[in-house]
Amino acid sequence: MPTAEQHGIKEHSDGRFGFVPVQTRSDRFKSVNVADFAPVTGREAVWKLSPVAKFTDLTAGELDGSVYPVESTPNAGITVGWVDRDDSRIGTAGAPEERAAANAWSSFDQALAITVSGEEAKEVTVTRAGLGSAPRGAHTIIDALPFSQAVVILENTGDARLTENVEIILGESANLTVVTLQEWNDGAVHLANHFASIGRDARLKHIVVSLGGSIVRVNPSVRLAGPGSEAELLGLYFADAGQHLEQQVYVNHDAPNSRSRVTYKGALQGTGARTVWIGDVLIGRKAAGTDSYEQNRNLVLTKGTRADSIPNLEIETGDIKGAGHASATGRFDDEQLFYLQARGITEEEARRLVVRGFLSEIVQQIGSAPLEDRLQAAIEAELRGTEEE
Incomplete structure (x- = not known):
């Protein structure tokens, strides 16, 4: 979107086109009103790698914003309930940068509020199934x-055609892990934007696990707003034939002495399996002492797949501890397979061991033993699908 005179840059006098390109990630246009965004064409920066023609009902159509059935595990210190649109917390963590998110924001009747209090460790599972x-x-x-x-x-x-916004707010010295698990039915479409604001000395671990669904796009946007704040963003995805799994990650270091780590890992199998990962890290002018690193790794298991991996890093201050990024996409390591087979392990089992080891780095950091066991079993099920092809 056009913005005026960023960083002292003005439009060219030649032609008077009146357009100044966005110069930094934080300057993207934002609005909670869907009417403020032009119709999606697929040529926009945020949509150019997405199959936009398959979900125009979520970007341009009317949405059902009514409340839906939710199940949650009871836990002292955690409340789960619905709040009105005028709740003071709504809009404090972030705002939409694209039309699908703005459409959801313009449409919802009430917000589901999960409130965490108390210094003791606790866990809650909130489940949605069969949204239709x-x-x-x-x-x-x-x-x-x-x-x-x-x-x-x-x-x-279950089934869904859903666009949504999730706001995550961390007060001073809070320690929160958020795991979003996508195990939708095969035809489901899910577009999600997660906005997080992290206060002084607070720590967020945010984990995205995408296994099911036809099109799943989960985009975390994290602002390290308080001094000493910390964010760890992890992702695991396994794309099968015809499946599109996408994640656009944005980390905004907006306070001094903040730290972030981003690690996303994915596997792809089957004709037409597609994954997209875009990682943007912005170290702002006020973020002296920042320590940041992001990486994305993709393991290709069969022919006919495609993985897009685009890391980006912007630094507006020279007073940092460190910053870097990495990206890699490849097939099995032949030396690893040879090593395992030389010790009497079959090629089929060796391949399974390599994939399990590759993805287990993410699973083991979730911090919930029952969920970790479930995900290991789900990965095994995905690998059995590889063997059947």
Whole structure:
């Protein structure tokens, strides 16, 4: 979107086109009103790698914003309930940068609020299942009060055509893990934007696990707003034939002495399996002492797949501890396979061991033993699909 005179840059006098390109990631246009965004064409920076023609009902159509059935595990110190649109927390973590998110924001009737309090460790699982095939918009707030500590697991299963926004707010010294698990049915479409604001000395671990669904796009946007804040963003995805799994990650270091680590890992199998990972890290002018690193790794298991991996790093201050990024996409390591086969392991089992080891780095950092066991079993099921092809 055009913006005026960024960093002292003005439009050219030749032609008077009146367009100044966005110069830094934080200057992208934002609005909670869907009417402020032009119709999606697929040529926009945020949509150019997405199959936009397959979900125009979510970007341009009317959405059902009513409340839906939710199940949650009871836990002292965590409340789960619906709040009105005028709740003071709504809009404090971030705002949409694209039309699907704005459509959801304009459409929801009430927001699902998950409030965490108390310094003792606790865990809650919030499950949505069977949202149906009608296009829907939703909004969720996860509010970790100062000094609170918890693991919040968002489980998504069944059918859905859903666009939603999730706001994550961490008060001073809060320690929060948020796991979003996409195990939708094969035809589901899920577009999600997660906005997080991290206060002084607070720590967020954000984990995206995408296994099911036809099109799944989960985009975390994290602002390290308080001094000493920390974010760890992890992702695991396994794309099968014809499946599109996408994640656009944005980390905004907006305070001094903040730290971030981004690690996303994915595997692809089957004709037409497609994954997209874009990682943007911005170290702002106020973020002296920043320590940041992002990486994306993709393992190609069969022919006919495509993985796009685009890391980006912007630094506006020279006073940092460190910053870097890395990206790699490749097939099995022949030396690893040879090593395992030389010790009497069959080629089939050797391949499974390599993939399990590759993805287990993410699974083991979730911090919920039952969920980790479930995901290991789900990965095994995906690998059995590889053997059948």
